[in-house]
Amino acid sequence: MNIVNKLTLRHLRQNKRRTLVTIIGVVISVAMLTAVATIAVSFLDLMQRQSIADNGEWHVLYMDVDKEQLEAIKNDEATKELIISRDLGFAQLEGSQNDNKPYLFIKEYNTQGFENFPIVLSKGRFPQAANEVVISEDIALNAKVVYEIGDTVTLGVGDRFTTDGEDPFQQGVSLQMENGEITEVLKNEKTVNYTIVGTIKRPMWEPAWAPGYTILSYVDESLIGVEDTVHAAVVFKKVNNSLLAHAEDLAKKNNIESCSYNYNLLRYYGVIGSDDLRTTLFS
Amino acid sequence: MDILKIDHLSKLYGKGETAVKALDDVSLTIKKGEFVAIIGPSGSGKSTLLHMLGGVDKPTSGKVFVDNTDIYNLNETQLAIFRRRQIGLIYQFYNLIPVLTVEENITLPVLLDEHKVDKKQLGEIVKTLNLQSRLNHLPNQLSGGQQQRVSIGRALISNPALMLADEPTGNLDSENSKEIIDLLKMFNKNYNQTLIIITHDERIALQADRIITIKDGRIAKDEVIRP
Numbered sequence: 001m002n003i004v005n006k007l008t009l010r011h012l013r014q015n016k017r018r019t020l021v022t023i024i025g026v027v028i029s030v031a032m033l034t035a036v037a038t039i040a041v042s043f044l045d046l047m048q049r050q051s052i053a054d055n056g057e058w059h060v061l062y063m064d065v066d067k068e069q070l071e072a073i074k075n076d077e078a079t080k081e082l083i084i085s086r087d088l089g090f091a092q093l094e095g096s097q098n099d100n101k102p103y104l105f106i107k108e109y110n111t112q113g114f115e116n117f118p119i120v121l122s123k124g125r126f127p128q129a130a131n132e133v134v135i136s137e138d139i140a141l142n143a144k145v146v147y148e149i150g151d152t153v154t155l156g157v158g159d160r161f162t163t164d165g166e167d168p169f170q171q172g173v174s175l176q177m178e179n180g181e182i183t184e185v186l187k188n189e190k191t192v193n194y195t196i197v198g199t200i201k202r203p204m205w206e207p208a209w210a211p212g213y214t215i216l217s218y219v220d221e222s223l224i225g226v227e228d229t230v231h232a233a234v235v236f237k238k239v240n241n242s243l244l245a246h247a248e249d250l251a252k253k254n255n256i257e258s259c260s261y262n263y264n265l266l267r268y269y270g271v272i273g274s275d276d277l278r279t280t281l282f283s
Numbered sequence: 284m285d286i287l288k289i290d291h292l293s294k295l296y297g298k299g300e301t302a303v304k305a306l307d308d309v310s311l312t313i314k315k316g317e318f319v320a321i322i323g324p325s326g327s328g329k330s331t332l333l334h335m336l337g338g339v340d341k342p343t344s345g346k347v348f349v350d351n352t353d354i355y356n357l358n359e360t361q362l363a364i365f366r367r368r369q370i371g372l373i374y375q376f377y378n379l380i381p382v383l384t385v386e387e388n389i390t391l392p393v394l395l396d397e398h399k400v401d402k403k404q405l406g407e408i409v410k411t412l413n414l415q416s417r418l419n420h421l422p423n424q425l426s427g428g429q430q431q432r433v434s435i436g437r438a439l440i441s442n443p444a445l446m447l448a449d450e451p452t453g454n455l456d457s458e459n460s461k462e463i464i465d466l467l468k469m470f471n472k473n474y475n476q477t478l479i480i481i482t483h484d485e486r487i488a489l490q491a492d493r494i495i496t497i498k499d500g501r502i503a504k505d506e507v508i509r510p
Contacts, residue, residue, distance in 0.1 A: 003387065003394035010382035 044268050051265040054204055056117035058083055058233035059266060060247040063258040065232050067224050072254045073232050078246055081235035083117070084110040084219050086228075087171070090186055090212050091155035097144040102182070105171045105212030106133070106157055106192075108219035116235065117203075119216065124149045124198025127218035134198040135215045136206070143213060151196045158189035160211070175211040239269040286444055286477045287313040287336065292345030294331050294500075305331040306342070307500040313493075315444075316475040318468065320482055320491035328500040329481045330449055336479065337447050338366045350444045367392045371438025373448040377430045379422040379437075386418040389436040396441075408436050412466065428459030435466060439476075446470070448480040452487065464490060 012019045062073055074082050088106040096102050109117065114126045122137055140146050147153065159168035162176055162184050169176070169184065176184040194217065206214050224230060236243050244261065251259045263273060294306040305328045313319055323329050334340040335347060338354045347354050349369055357365055379388050389408065390400045409415055412432040422430055431451060438446055448467065452460035464487055471478045480491065488494050489508070496504035
């Protein structure tokens with residue numbers, strides 16, 4: 001045995017109490033360090049899962065991209081998963097018993113979107129074609145309009161405007177009313193036929209004051225026209241601070257006007273957009 | 284042949300107004316096989332000089348050549364190995380390792396080098412030091428004189444170029460002191476071992492070939508008694 005090891009062993013043997021106390025100390029220290037590290041890591045993991053459960057798993061959202069820009073995003077080396085979505089618009093929900101919620105809000109996702117966003121199917125299946133929809137179960141429970149799986153609906157889908165307004169209202173803006181009278185109308189309507197293939201729980205992103213019950217259809221990437229625009233949410237292969245610069249660079253190179261980041265999730269990976277916050281945390 | 288050369292060696296402890304100059308521009312050479320005694324009053328810089336020669340402490344300026352090697356030009360690891368192989372140190376309080384036996388204490392420099400112990404050489408040293416019956420004893424089972432003999436054995440086991448002894452008899456009675464000095468002298472004469480010894484005892488100093496007197500960090504006197 002090496003003389004240093006021999007010396008160490010003899011010292012340990014001769015000082016049994018000190019050795020015991022040292023071993024206990026080391027065990028406690030290691031256990032504490034492990035516990036603290038485990039708490040930190042599992043807390044981050046918990047928060048990441050919670051954020052994904054609340055807002056879906058995506059990192060960067062490129063808004064209103066055309067077919068060519070979508071192709072560039074899809075082929076980007078950093079892209080792991082691509083979620084395509086589109087807000088198609090609103091349609092009148094005939095027979096709605098809720099005066100503040102007279103519409104259906106039609107949103108479209110590709111297959112990845114149904115997987116990455118917190119959409120809970122309660123009956124049936126998710127749409128697999130552009131003429132299929134799943135509808136919020138609140139339509140039956142709250143609006144008291146009952147549809148069955150397999151029913152076909154014909155909807156006039158358009159945008160919400162006030163009588164003299166130019167910009168359409170989104171789902172997050174409540175129904176425009178004055179003295180108990182609705183002061184908004186649907187414009188630019190086009191007729192769309194859907195077959196109901198399932199029902200879903202009310203999505204978490206649909207606020208209580210939203211004027212439309214959510215129904216979700218399928219966006220077929222191959223059917224996106226040259227003039228059409230969609231939203232592209234991306235899950236990155238590697239999540240680190242270079243993600244923000246990379247996304248901005250991609251947007252700039254492909255003339256994408258708007259991109260936003262899922263900071264609710266990214267912050268738990270240590271990706272922080274605000275320099276001030278980063279300075280506060282790390283300086 | 285010069286085994287040791289000290290070139291303008293200075294050592295300063297502390298900084299500014301509180302700085303203490305322990306060694307002040309000391310230069311000297313020592314030949315192989317010489318027996319040199321370094322004497323001087325307390326605080327004159329004797330032990331500091333010995334530590335510098337042994338590579339134990341670093342000088343503020345100046346150089347130390349042991350067997351033509353500039354020891355302070357070596358990195359920490361190289362210096363540790365050099366010290367282990369080329370310098371034999373004997374201290375007043377022996378500095379033996381209490382949990383190692385006499386044999387292990389003597390062979391420690393060789394074992395640290397992870398070399399095989401030369402049993403013949405060990406046997407000769409042990410016989411000369413009269414420690415044959417004590418090889419498996421621990422230091423606390425030995426008398427002061429025996430402990431100092433063990434430390435001499437440890438200093439000799441790697442055939443060092445230099446043997447440095449810092450008041451080796453300072454903790455011993457007169458009988459044991461004489462025995463230790465006789466042993467050191469014997470190794471000096473029989474094995475041509477260079478020996479530098481620090482002492483307060485004039486009788487011991489007078490047995491050396493050369494006496495160097497240190498005062499206020501400088502060499503006050505350097506006299507050769509036996510050429």
